[in-house]
Amino acid sequence: MDWLDEVKWDASGLVPAIAQERGSRDVLMVAWMNREALETTRRTGHAVYWSRSRGKLWHKGEESGHVQQVHDIRLDCDGDVVLLEVTQLGHEPGIACHTGRHRCFFRRLDGTAWETTDAVLRDPATIYR
Amino acid sequence: MDWLDEVKWDASGLVPAIAQERGSRDVLMVAWMNREALETTRRTGHAVYWSRSRGKLWHKGEESGHVQQVHDIRLDCDGDVVLLEVTQLGHEPGIACHTGRHRCFFRRLDGTAWETTDAVLRDPATIYR
Numbered sequence: 001m002d003w004l005d006e007v008k009w010d011a012s013g014l015v016p017a018i019a020q021e022r023g024s025r026d027v028l029m030v031a032w033m034n035r036e037a038l039e040t041t042r043r044t045g046h047a048v049y050w051s052r053s054r055g056k057l058w059h060k061g062e063e064s065g066h067v068q069q070v071h072d073i074r075l076d077c078d079g080d081v082v083l084l085e086v087t088q089l090g091h092e093p094g095i096a097c098h099t100g101r102h103r104c105f106f107r108r109l110d111g112t113a114w115e116t117t118d119a120v121l122r123d124p125a126t127i128y129r
Numbered sequence: 130m131d132w133l134d135e136v137k138w139d140a141s142g143l144v145p146a147i148a149q150e151r152g153s154r155d156v157l158m159v160a161w162m163n164r165e166a167l168e169t170t171r172r173t174g175h176a177v178y179w180s181r182s183r184g185k186l187w188h189k190g191e192e193s194g195h196v197q198q199v200h201d202i203r204l205d206c207d208g209d210v211v212l213l214e215v216t217q218l219g220h221e222p223g224i225a226c227h228t229g230r231h232r233c234f235f236r237r238l239d240g241t242a243w244e245t246t247d248a249v250l251r252d253p254a255t256i257y258r
Contacts, residue, residue, distance in 0.1 A: 002241075003241045003243055006243055010167070016210075018147060018156060023153075025154035027147060027152075027156065027212055030145070030147070030205065042238065042241070045159040072220075072238075073237070073238040074234040074235075074238070075234070075238070075243055076158065076159065076233040076234050076236075077227065077230075077235065078228050081159045081233075081234075098206065098254045099206050101206075103204040104205040105203040105210075106203075106210045107203060107204045108201060108202070108203050109132065109171065109201075109202040109204070112131075112132045112171070114132055114135055124251075
């Protein structure tokens with residue numbers, strides 16, 4: 001049985017993929033993958049997602065240079081979520097978020113309000129030319 | 130603006146929620162939440178999800194005793210994924226997965242095959258009576 005057939009793709013042929021940073025173990029971001037994205041990620045060792053907004057493969061870092069080196073790929077019990085262990089390249093510390101922050105989960109619930117806890121490390125205007 | 134309105138609920142009124150363990154920082158599982166699940170999680174400090182298969186609120190641990198104490202709730206940049214920092218109660222070490230394992234991500238891609246890396250800590254037959 002093909003390893004890709006063990007993944008439970010949704011009606012759109014996608015699964016969510018969580019990128020977790022090696023070392024810090026921070027959860028950096030969640031994006032989507034189709035079969036080709038997951039197979040390309042495995043083969044190249046760099047994270048490739050499916051951009052739902054652009055409707056095409058998204059080689060993470062293709063514009064920003066913020067490539068994710070993939071050390072490990074895991075699948076959950078239901079087979080419908082993928083977990084990547086990555087090193088976030090291109091900046092020190094790594095920038096995974098398009099807002100120029102380390103991670104996408106930069107808002108924390110404080111009582112009943114979302115509070116921004118993480119600083120912008122690099123102006124997005126200088127990341128995306 | 131209500132903090133729940135800042136969450137981008139999907140067409141079914143749901144968002145994926147990642148449970149990450151405090152301390153180990155292991156990603157334990159991913160489940161779904163609707164507004165009521167997220168609000169109840171905030172209010173009670175225990176993880177409550179929406180069971181898509183059963184079509185009702187799922188107080189994690191209601192059958193197994195494997196309750197998740199929630200320390201922190203985060204939202205990503207797009208507002209469409211929630212990240213919980215939890216302590217997995219009810220067993221030492223914590224059991225988040227219905228298969229009796231610590232976490233749901235117990236399969237690791239080895240070449241082109243999924244390999245099970247995590248042991249069953251408790252027989253599911255003794256968890257769900």
